[in-house]
Ligand SMILES: Nc1ncnc2c1ncn2[C@@H]1O[C@H](COP(=O)(O)OP(=O)(O)O)[C@@H](O)[C@H]1O
C-alpha cells in the first residue's frame with residue numbers, strides 16, 4: 098500500500114539526482130572515453146566515440162535512477178546469513194557452536210569427496226572430471242595449510258609476516274635436494290624439512306624481535322626475497338633458475354604410483370593403471386597434513402604458549418610486566434609457523450616433481466597473507482573458507498563459459514587474479530572488517546553453573 | 561621497624577640520550593603503601609617502567625629484598641614477584657576477563673592456589689565475576705582498571721606497582737579502587753602507588769614522595785605531606801585540583 102502512495106513524489110527528485118550523476122559522468126568521461134587518439138597517416142588524430150560515451154552515461158543515469166527508486170529506500174533487508182548472524186547477542190550464543198558444526202561438515206565432506214567421486218565414476222559410470230577436481234583440491238588444501246600455518250604467526254601472535262613463502266621454499270628445496278641427491282623418501286625428509294624451516298624461522302625471528310607492525314613487515318618481506326635470491330644464485334646446490342626436476346612422489350607404504358615399475362600400486366592391487374590413484378593419495382596426504390596443522394593450532398591455543406601468543410598480539414608491554422619472556426614467545430611463534438610452512442613446501446615439491454625459484458615469489462606470500470586476513474585473523478574456519486574461495490573459486494572461474502560470453506572469447510580470469518584479490522579485500526574490509534569469521538572463542542571458562550549465572554547477569558547489565 | 565622491600569638509589573634513566581630521572585632515591589617498606597605524586601611528565605611512569613628495565617637505568621641501583629634487580633629483563637623482574645598495573649591499564653582487549661586473569665598467573669609460584677586467588681579477586685571486585693566471560697575491551701574504564709589490578713594480583717605478588725589507577729575515572733569508582741587498595745594492604749600486600757590524585761593517594765599512603773622533573777623534592781609520611789605547604793599549593797588547591805580539595809573537606813567530615 099504505502100510504497101504506491103509514496104512513489105509519485107519520489108520520482109522527480111530521483112530523476113533529478115540521476116540527471117546530475119549522468120552530467121558528472123559525462124564531464125568525467127567525455128575526454129577519457131569520448132575521444133580516442135589514433136596514430137594515423139597524418140600524425141595523431143582524434144576519433145570521437147559518441148556511442149560509447151552515450152552508453153556509459155546512460156548506464157550511470159539509469160543505474161543511479163534504479164538505485165534511487167528501488168535500493169536506497171527499500172523497506173526490506175537481506176535475511177541474516179545463517180552462520181554469520183549480525184546481532185551481538187545471537188553471535189555470542191550461537192557462533193562457536195555453528196563454527197564447530199560447519200567445520201565438521203566441511204572436514205567430513207573433504208574426507209569422503211575423492212572416494213565418493215571415484216565410486217561414482219568407476220561403479221556408476223558417472224563422468225566427473227575427477228582428476229581435475231582432485232588436483233584443484235590439492236592446490237586449495239595446500240593453501241589452507243599455508244594459511245593455517247601463517248595464521249599462527251599473524252593471526253595468533255600478531256606478527257605481520259610478509260615473507261612466509263621463504264619457509265615454504267626452504268621446505269620444498271630441503272626435500273628436493275635430499276631426495277634427488279641421496280634418494281631419501283618423502284616421509285624421511287618431511288620432518289627434516291619442517292625442522293630446517295623452523296630453524297630459519299628462528300633465524301629470521303632474532304633480528305626482528307624489536308620490530309613491530311610495518312617495520313616487521315618490511316624486514317620479513319626482505320627476508321623472503323633474500324631466500325629466493327639465494328636459491329636463484331646458488332646454482333651448485335639448487336640448480337639456480339633451472340630449478341630441480343625429477344623429484345619423487347610420496348610412495349604408498351612403499352608402493353609407487355608409476356605406470357611401470359617393480360612395485361607399483363595398480364599392479365599390487367590388480368587394478369588397471371589410472372593416474373587418479375596417485376592424485377587421491379596426494380590429496381589425503383595434504384588433507385591430513387592440513388588437519389594436523391589445524392589440530393595443533395587449536396591445541397596450542399589452549400596451552401599457555403598459545404595464550405601467550407594471543408596476549409602478545411594484544412599488548413607486548415603488558416606481557417612483559419606479567420613475567421612473559423616475549424623473546425622466546427615470539428621466536429616460538431615464528432618457528433611454529435615456519436615449521437608448517439616447511440611441511441607444506443615439501444609436499445609442494447613432491448607433488449610438482451619440479452620446483453624453481455619462480456614458485457616462491459613475493460606474490461605467494463601476499464596470497465597466503467590475504468587468505469589469512471580475509472578469513473578473519475585467528476579464525477581457522479575463516480582461513481579455510483578464504484582459501485577455498487580465493488584459490489578454488491578462482492580456478493573454477495576459468496572454466497565457466499558465461500564469463501567468456503560477457504568478456505569475449507579470449508578472456509582468461511586467472512590473468513585478473515590480483516584484481517579479484519583486491520576486490521575481495523575491499524569488499525571484506527567494507528562489510529566484514531574483522532574478516533569472514535570474526536568471533537574469537539574463549540579458551541577458558543569456569544564450571545558450567547557459574548557460567549550460566551554469569552551470562553544472565555551479563556545480558557542484564559548490557560541491556 | 562620493618563625492613564625495606566624495594567630500595568632504589570641514585571636511579572638515572574631516560575629515553576635515548578635524554579635523562580628523565582635524575583637520581584631517584586626511595587624505599588618501600590614491607591607491608592606499607594608508598595605513594596609517589598607529581599605533575600604530568602614528572603617521570604613517574606618512567607620510574608615504574610625502569611624498575612622493569614625498560615627504559616634501562618643508566619646509573620643507580622634497584623634492590624628487591626636485598627637482591628640487585630637493576631639489570632634484569634622485564635620478565636625476570638616480574639618473576640621476582642613484582643606485579644604491575646601499568647599506566648593505561650593495558651588489559652588484553654580481545655580476551656575475556658577470565659583469560660586476562662589467567663595471563664596474570666604466569667609468575668605465580670603456587671599454581672594450585674589459582675581457584676582461591678580467583679575467588680579472592682572476585683571478592684575484591686565483584687563486578688569482574690559477573691563479567692568474567694565478557695571481552696575485556698568492552699568493559700568500562702573502571703572495570704578495566706579493576707581487571708588490571710586483579711590480573712596483577714593473580715601472580716601472588718610481593719610488591720604491587722600501580723601507575724595512576726584513578727586516571728580518567730569518576731570519583732565514585734576512584735573511591736572503590738582506593739578502598740580495594742587499602743583492603744589489599746591490610747591483608748599484608750606492599751604497594752607502590754603513583755598518582756596525580758594527590759589527596760586520595762597521600763591519605764592512603766604511610767609514606768609519600770613528591771616528584772618534580774625527575775627528582776624527588778619532598779618525602780615524608782602521607783599525613784605530613786598532605787599538610788605541607790608545597791603539596792597543598794601545587795597538588796591540592798588551585799585550578800585543576802579544586803575538586804579534590806572539595807573531596808578533602810568531605811573526607812574530613814566522614
Ligand atoms: N617512550 C618515550 N620516549 C621518549 N620520551 C618519553 C617516553 N615516555 C615518556 N617520555 C618523556 O619522559 C618524561 C616523563 O614522562 P612520564 O614518565 O610518562 O611522566 P608521568 O608518568 O609522571 O606523567 C616526559 O617528558 C615524557 O615526554
Ligand SMILES: [Mg+2]
Pocket residue numbers: 604605606647724
Ligand atoms: Mg604517567
